[in-house]
Amino acid sequence: MKRIVIVGGGFAGLHLVRHLVGRLRRDEVELTLIDRNNYHLFTPLLYQIATGELPPHAVAYPLRAALSPHGFRFVRAEVHAVDLASRAIRTSEGDFLYDIAVLVPGSVTNDFGIPGVKEHALVVKGLTDGRALRHRILSVFEEAGAEAEAAKRKALLSFAIVGAGPVGVELSASMRDLMDHTLRPIYPTIDIAHEPSLTLIDGADRVVPGMNPRLSDIAYRRLRQLGVEVRLGTLAAEVTADGLRTKDGAGIKAHTVVWAGGVKANPLLASLDLPKDKDGRLVVDQFFRAGGRDDVLSIGDAAAFDFEGRPLPMLAQVAVLEAPAAAANLVHLVRGEPLEPYHYHRKGDLVALGRASAAAEFARPVKLVLGGFLAWTVWRTNYLMQLVGMRNRFTLLMEWLLSYFSRRIVVDFP
Numbered sequence: 001m002k003r004i005v006i007v008g009g010g011f012a013g014l015h016l017v018r019h020l021v022g023r024l025r026r027d028e029v030e031l032t033l034i035d036r037n038n039y040h041l042f043t044p045l046l047y048q049i050a051t052g053e054l055p056p057h058a059v060a061y062p063l064r065a066a067l068s069p070h071g072f073r074f075v076r077a078e079v080h081a082v083d084l085a086s087r088a089i090r091t092s093e094g095d096f097l098y099d100i101a102v103l104v105p106g107s108v109t110n111d112f113g114i115p116g117v118k119e120h121a122l123v124v125k126g127l128t129d130g131r132a133l134r135h136r137i138l139s140v141f142e143e144a145g146a147e148a149e150a151a152k153r154k155a156l157l158s159f160a161i162v163g164a165g166p167v168g169v170e171l172s173a174s175m176r177d178l179m180d181h182t183l184r185p186i187y188p189t190i191d192i193a194h195e196p197s198l199t200l201i202d203g204a205d206r207v208v209p210g211m212n213p214r215l216s217d218i219a220y221r222r223l224r225q226l227g228v229e230v231r232l233g234t235l236a237a238e239v240t241a242d243g244l245r246t247k248d249g250a251g252i253k254a255h256t257v258v259w260a261g262g263v264k265a266n267p268l269l270a271s272l273d274l275p276k277d278k279d280g281r282l283v284v285d286q287f288f289r290a291g292g293r294d295d296v297l298s299i300g301d302a303a304a305f306d307f308e309g310r311p312l313p314m315l316a317q318v319a320v321l322e323a324p325a326a327a328a329n330l331v332h333l334v335r336g337e338p339l340e341p342y343h344y345h346r347k348g349d350l351v352a353l354g355r356a357s358a359a360a361e362f363a364r365p366v367k368l369v370l371g372g373f374l375a376w377t378v379w380r381t382n383y384l385m386q387l388v389g390m391r392n393r394f395t396l397l398m399e400w401l402l403s404y405f406s407r408r409i410v411v412d413f414p
Contacts, residue, residue, distance in 0.1 A: 002028065004029050004330065005096050007035075009039075009074075010041070012322070013035070013040075014066060015323035016102065016326055016330070018066065019328075026071045032072070034091060037127075039060040040060070043125075047124055049127070050124060050171065051174040054403070058399050075091070081271060082101065082268070084272065084274070100295050101296050102298065103296060108267065109125050109261075112261065114238060114239065115239070116238050116244075119239075122256065122257070144156040144190055160252055162261050163202060164200050164206075164230070166208060166349075169219050170351060173226055174352070180192060181408075200230045200231070206232065215360070215369050218359040218369070222353040222371070226353075264280065265301070269282055274291040276304070281301070281311065282296075282303055286341035287341060303322075321345070322342065348362045350379045356376050357371070
């Protein structure tokens with residue numbers, strides 16, 4: 001039997017396993033998936049945990065439920081190193097030998113070495129991060145609600161989000177939606193229209209710069225309509241206890257700074273003696289082999305797959321699209337069959353823009369960009385279908401309906 005060890009239970013790891021189900025016989029492989037968490041986190045909806053639209057369990061799917069019924073093994077452990085010479089994964093739970101390793105550990109927050117980010121900013125990357133941000137938002141509103149001086153209330157309710165990518169844009173819109181439709185009636189001493197401030201900062205010349213320019217225009221106009229101050233062409237130089245300082249020396253006052261400045265390759269990859277792209281990702285060929293080796297594959301955020309002269313972006317959509325082809329080639333390697341090259345076909349982009357509004361770009365079969373309620377419906381339907389497990393889908397649908405027609409979750413759970 002071939003020993004396959006998958007490192008990481010994110011989008012790449014989970015969807016790879018899903019596409020292996022039914023394609024490999026139980027007497028062919030011994031498959032083990034290792035992750036520090038025993039659940040898969042649907043990260044595109046993490047910001048809704050932070051803003052009370054969803055409870056944490058709505059976006060977490062147990063990894064054992066995806067593996068155990070099919071004879072696959074899950075191990076919760078911290079991966080310390082990959083020993084290519086010995087073909088062993090070194091973990092907190094011991095060593096796991098492999099014939100084929102699939103390295104999909106995901107990515108980590110990229111602070112670009114900017115001073116103060118770790119000490120003073122909140123991030124939105126893991127489940128605990130989402131809960132911590134929700135705690136922060138509700139805590140400052142509680143404090144401001146009891147503050148008699150308007151100037152002090154306004155200072156407490158100042159928020160800055162660094163990074164106008166999908167996370168920053170969606171979080172900004174959802175925070176304003178939370179304030180306008182849920183917090184307004186329950187904090188009568190706060191002037192929601194004028195006292196809270198939300199500033200979105202990015203060094204690019206448009207929001208969601210990696211997406212279609214028309215989609216960026218729709219998102220920018222919607223954010224301004226919601227009352228979000230958007231500062232483009234602005235680079236953060238330092239995050240402080242009371243805000244941040246920009247490259248041009250200007251200061252932005254903010255009681256709460258959220259860092260959504262992007263992601264970078266997982267540090268686990270750094271020590272591997274394999275070809276890497278300039279951003280630290282493993283360079284893979286058209287079959288997803290790292291360094292041309294048949295015993296190491298990689299997809300998703302850990303892999304630099306060349307497309308039209310540059311690597312594919314580090315997005316969940318890319319990992320999901322790569323997974324079926326990677327699974328097929330993994331089966332071929334197990335059986336000693338010829339490999340199939342992968343051809344990337346971009347589907348488009350979606351970005352939520354608050355209550356009943358979104359922007360959507362369709363790359364095929366026809367190119368189309370639209371915004372408003374129709375795009376919002378497409379966005380919700382797409383994410384609902386992407387979620388793994390019928391129970392999670394039903395929970396998500398019910399929670400969305402409850403959040404839309406009533407108040408969001410504003411109880412500050414520990």
